[in-house]
Amino acid sequence: MAVENVLKLAQENNIEWFDFRFVDLSGRAHHISLPASEVDEDTFLNGVAFDGSSIPGFRGIEESDMVMMPDPESVFIDAFTAHPTLNIMCNIFTPDGERYERDPRGIAEKAEEYLQTSGVGTAAFFAPESEFFIFDDVRYQSDVNVSSYSVDSNEAFWNTNRKEDGGNLGFKIRKKGGYVPVAPVDSQQDIRSEMCRLLEEAGLRIERHHHEVATAGQAEINFRFDTLKLTADNLMKYKYIVHNTAQQYGKTATFMPKPLFGDNGSGMHVHQSIFDGDTPLFYEKGAYANLSEMALHYLGGILYHAPALIALTNPSTNSFKRLVPGYEAPVNLVFSKGNRSAAVRIPIASVTPKGCRIEFRTPDSTANPYLAFSAMLMAGLDGIKKKMDPRELGYGPFDKNIYELPEEDKVGIRSVPASLEEALDELEKDFDFLLEGDVFTADFIQNYISFKRAEAKDVAIRVHPHEFSLYYDC
Structure with a gap:
């Protein structure tokens, strides 16, 4: 959208505020709002200043001045503000006009530019399946003398005997029993539909929504694939709208990978493919799962670099509470067609040549989408460049339930x-x-590693409640 069209959109919708947003290393959005009367074409040329030293992982106080440069293609009207507001994603620059190398959105742009200059294809398409929980209550505390958390949901199986106003009506969701039941067991049809309505208003094309496997309000909404940066933008909109719709309903939504012990966690399965213009490059009729050699090399790069990639696609200590066998978590670095126990799955149901793709099932939504998608693309392109054949590297295909294989058959599976x-x-x-x-x-990599090691240390040095169960009577 041209700048003049953005300003026209604002005028037609009586916009009072322009909300300029950027994303930090962790994938959290930050914003500064300007009155519409103060925004003109020069704002898009000169940007909006902010203090980079106040953003964890960015810059020191001695070089704190930074600039948000608005992207007019990213605008959408905010559905949650009392005063009409237009939201705009921004890239980050230094005051001398240089692209800031630690800007996640800028990295996504560079990844797309690299693909286009590589000669492999013109565009990479991504489609994340970002799962989340909708709870009715969440409480947590971490202090010198206390460490605790509690979440609750009217749907949860542990509430079958709870006294409720008007009586307990039952219809709770059993542990691991939440996959697509109808109402009244699934009590969140309307809130998910409202989320979808608002997502569509924000420009996303919604494909479907449903209850997910876990008890206590696990949900999934699927939106249409797009190019790398645009999909990351859409995922930021998605999380913003999910969080705020839940808040309006008096509930709370979380994309935390493993908020419940003993039940399925929330992943972010990422579908991806490469096109050359309108030509899909991952399809070859009659091959294994109709997958081209290029696609095999791409997924070979994903699996080869997966241990390092996971630092970017699963970047929280909680991520590894989900990545354990037995909860549909893809912990095995192999590929397979239609097999959800493999880290890389090739969907085969109702797939057209243009829909042919790979699905990396390991990531979760604590990932910064700009960094995660860029890193996956770079790993895949490295696989194409070096012709990494996953069959020769021992990554499969494995078309059996890997969770149920005898231990001797798992030897060699990373x-x-x-x-x-x-x-x-x-x-x-x-x-x-x-x-x-x-x-x-x-x-960037060294700064990111230091930033995340500090998070890991913060968790590692704290006393865990379960340690009292194990050791208090020693």
Whole structure:
């Protein structure tokens, strides 16, 4: 959308505020609002100043001045503000006009530019399946003398005997029993439909929504694929709208991977493919899962670099509470057609040539989407460049339920790292593929590793409530 069209849109909708947004290393959005009377074409040329030293992982106080440069293609009207507001995603620049190398959205742009100059294709398409929980109550505390959390949901199986106003009406969701039941067991049809309505108003094309496997309000909404940066923008809109719709309903939504012990966690399965113009490059009729050699090399790169990638696609300590066998978590670094126990699945149901794709099932929504999608693309392109054949590298195909294989048959199957620290160790050893085309820089990687190690240490040094169960009577 041209700048003049953005200003026209604002005028036609009586916009009072322009909300300029950017994304930090963790994938959280930040914003500064300007009155509509103060926004003109010069604002889009000169940007909006902000203090980069107040954003964790950005810059020191001695070089804190930074500039948000608005992207007029990213605008959408905010559905949650009392005063009409137009939201705009921004890229980050230094005051001298240089692209800031630690800007996640800028990295996504560079990844797309690298693809186009590589000669492989013209566009990479991504489609994340970002699962989440809708709770009725959440409480947590971490202090010198207390460490606790509690979540609750009217749907949860542990509430079958709870006294409720008007009586307990039953119809709770059993543990691991939440996959697509109808109402009244699924009590969240309307809130998900409202989320979808608002997402469509914000420009996303919704494909479907449903209840997910876990008890206590696990949900999934699927939106249409798009190019790398635009899909990351859409995922930021998605999380914003999910969080705020839940808040309006008096509920709370979380994309935390594992808020419940003993039930399924929330993942972000990422579908991806490459096109050359209108021609899909991942399709070859009659091949295994109708997958082209290029697609096999791409997924070979994903699996080869997966231990390092996971530091970017599963970047929280909680991520590794989900990545354990037995809860549909894809911990095995192999590929397969239609097999949800493999880290890389090739969907085969109702797939057209243009719909032919791979699905990396390991990631979760604590990932910064700009960084995660860029890193996956770079790993895949490295696989194409080096012709990494996953069959020769021992990554499959495995068309059996890997969870149920005898231990002797699992010999040689690599698993994901067991912790965030292990994933960061892997990234420290294997990041050269991310530096191609200056998409990521060594400075960014080193800063990111330090930033995430600090998070891991914060968790590791704290007393865990379960330790009282294990050791208090020692």
